[in-house]
Amino acid sequence: RGLFRSVEEQPVASASIAQVHRAVTAQGRTVALKIQRPGIDKVIAADLAILKDLAGLLERYLPGSRLYRPVELVEHFAKVLSLELDFGYEGRTMDLVRRNLHGDRDIAVPEVIWPLCSEKLLVMEFVEGVRLSEPQAFAAAGVDTRRIAQVGARYVLKQIFEHGVYNADPHPANFVVRPDGVLVPLDFGMVGTMDDELKAALVDMLLAFVGKDPDKLMRVFFRLDLLEETAQRTRLSGELGRLVNYYHHMPVAQLSIGRLLVEMSSIIRRFRITLPVDLALTLKVIVTLESLGKSLDPEFDFTAAARPFVRRVRISHLG
Numbered sequence: 001r002g003l004f005r006s007v008e009e010q011p012v013a014s015a016s017i018a019q020v021h022r023a024v025t026a027q028g029r030t031v032a033l034k035i036q037r038p039g040i041d042k043v044i045a046a047d048l049a050i051l052k053d054l055a056g057l058l059e060r061y062l063p064g065s066r067l068y069r070p071v072e073l074v075e076h077f078a079k080v081l082s083l084e085l086d087f088g089y090e091g092r093t094m095d096l097v098r099r100n101l102h103g104d105r106d107i108a109v110p111e112v113i114w115p116l117c118s119e120k121l122l123v124m125e126f127v128e129g130v131r132l133s134e135p136q137a138f139a140a141a142g143v144d145t146r147r148i149a150q151v152g153a154r155y156v157l158k159q160i161f162e163h164g165v166y167n168a169d170p171h172p173a174n175f176v177v178r179p180d181g182v183l184v185p186l187d188f189g190m191v192g193t194m195d196d197e198l199k200a201a202l203v204d205m206l207l208a209f210v211g212k213d214p215d216k217l218m219r220v221f222f223r224l225d226l227l228e229e230t231a232q233r234t235r236l237s238g239e240l241g242r243l244v245n246y247y248h249h250m251p252v253a254q255l256s257i258g259r260l261l262v263e264m265s266s267i268i269r270r271f272r273i274t275l276p277v278d279l280a281l282t283l284k285v286i287v288t289l290e291s292l293g294k295s296l297d298p299e300f301d302f303t304a305a306a307r308p309f310v311r312r313v314r315i316s317h318l319g
Helices: 040-061 063-068 070-085 087-100 135-141 145-163 196-210 214-223 230-248 257-270 277-296 302-318
Strands: 004-007 018-025 030-036 121-125 165-167 175-177 183-185 191-193
Touching: 040 063, 040 070, 070 087, 087 121, 087 145, 087 165, 145 165, 145 183, 145 196, 145 277, 145 302, 191 277, 196 214, 196 230, 196 257, 196 277, 196 302, 214 230, 230 257, 257 277, 257 302, 277 302
Parallel strands: none
Antiparallel strands: 004 018, 018 030, 030 121, 165 191, 175 183
16 A cells, blocks of 8 residues: 555564564655464464363363363453454553653663554564574673663563553563663563552562561462461461571572462462462563573572562552
């Protein structure tokens, strides 16, 4: 239709739902075209229908599976996928995060070029640089990996604790470092949200580990109405106490918040407790964030990076 002067046939990125091509607009601007794969919505709908039937059978014939709420999980998965297929939603999320980060000189969200977008096409400014999934190119590009680890952590933590809307897939391939050192997040198909109650709960969970206070963890579970049986509470408190004590005496250099959260999640699953979906997703993002930070800087300390955000939420909550 004359909107693009050229479109490169070879994609610069490719995934199951879409692929990205470099193009030049009729006005001469270099852009990235995120193009949804033809028919992928029908494929996903068929797969989800099968998964929903299987989940229903699990709950009906294997009562123990109800602990994991298979039907609810499939329904949540379906909602997530429907949003990933909605490029309009992704573009609006990019605009929101771009506004939230306005004035931050270390992070830049690509501009969406709305007049060129459609239901299955998202057009944004093209970003030159090195992806965090390409460590072999860091030295040649002059990427300061220690600095980028801190910038990336601040990017995710600011969204979680301050904005309440965050990129839920901080995968290395979803970040580019521009030649000027600015970090650019690229994919906003998966988004998480945190209301004030869940922010406060997450802060108290982290403070409980740092302060060697398993009772504080139990109070979080009470507040979220996750515990039912009185006998269960005593046993769970003992398990959490052993976990907190083990990590409390570990040297900071060896401490892994990600591993700690994974072990905590394993414990609460054994006690038939299911965390709220948004909180569970946030914990997953924190695990991924710490792993990414340590891949960029072996001395990356998640606790130190999160401390100022936790403090501000705590003060606000107490106020």
